[in-house]
Amino acid sequence: MIGHFDGASRGNPGEAGAGAYLSDDAGNVIWETARHLGRKTNNEAEYGAAIILLEAAKERGARKLKVYGDSRLVVCQLSKRWKINLPHLRELAEKAWSLSEGMEVSYEWIPREKNKRADRLSNEALDGAKRLG
Numbered sequence: 001m002i003g004h005f006d007g008a009s010r011g012n013p014g015e016a017g018a019g020a021y022l023s024d025d026a027g028n029v030i031w032e033t034a035r036h037l038g039r040k041t042n043n044e045a046e047y048g049a050a051i052i053l054l055e056a057a058k059e060r061g062a063r064k065l066k067v068y069g070d071s072r073l074v075v076c077q078l079s080k081r082w083k084i085n086l087p088h089l090r091e092l093a094e095k096a097w098s099l100s101e102g103m104e105v106s107y108e109w110i111p112r113e114k115n116k117r118a119d120r121l122s123n124e125a126l127d128g129a130k131r132l133g
Contacts, residue, residue, distance in 0.1 A: 001025070001062040005053045005069045006118035007037070007045025008126055016040035018049035019121025022056055031056050032117075034125040046071035047092035049122065050078065054099040064104045070115040079107040 002023045009016040016039065021032035033056070037048050050069060057065045069075050076082040077093055084090045112119060 001030075001057060001060070001065050002027075003053045003057055003065055003067045004115055004118040005046070005049035005067065006115055006122045007040075007042065007047070007049040007071070008119070008122040009040055009042040009045045010126060013039050013041045013044075015126060016042075016045035016048070017122045017125025018045060018052050019118045019123070019125060020049050020053040020056065021117060021121065022053070022060065022062075029117075031060065032121060034121040034128065036125045036128065043071070043073060043089060044092070045122070046074040047089065047096070049118070050074055051092065051096050051099065054096055054103075054105070057103065058099055062103055065100075065106075067105060067107045068110045068115065069107070070110055070112040070119070072109050075107045075109040 005020040007018050016037040018035045018037055021029055023029050077084050084093055
């Protein structure tokens with residue numbers, strides 16, 4: 001299974017949204033979401049999107065998951081290549097690691113241009129919240 005995530009914040013902190021989707025190995029989208037997250041920093045929104053993605057993969061019984069995101073910070077911290085200095089981000093990372101127990105998960109950074117669908121979903125979450133608010 002393959003997953004993409006993106007978080008967006010309008011303001012830092014500001015209103016935030018998460019976009020994520022799962023596809024099978026052939027590239028067919030099997031799940032996607034656009035969720036409003038409330039007031040968050042951009043990094044918190046990125047972590048929120050990654051956690052939502054991991055929850056969806058776990059619910060679908062994924063055993064192996066390749067995760068792509070355009071937040072170098074979140075990708076490198078979740079893959080344990082970078083230290084996590086901020087306690088609130090460490091808590092989010094620990095939640096993500098807990099969700100991934102029992103799954104073989106790998107993380108890879110990709111440029112924003114290659115993460116367009118997740119980016120569009122995160123902005124849809126923000127735009128939808130704006131219409132509702």
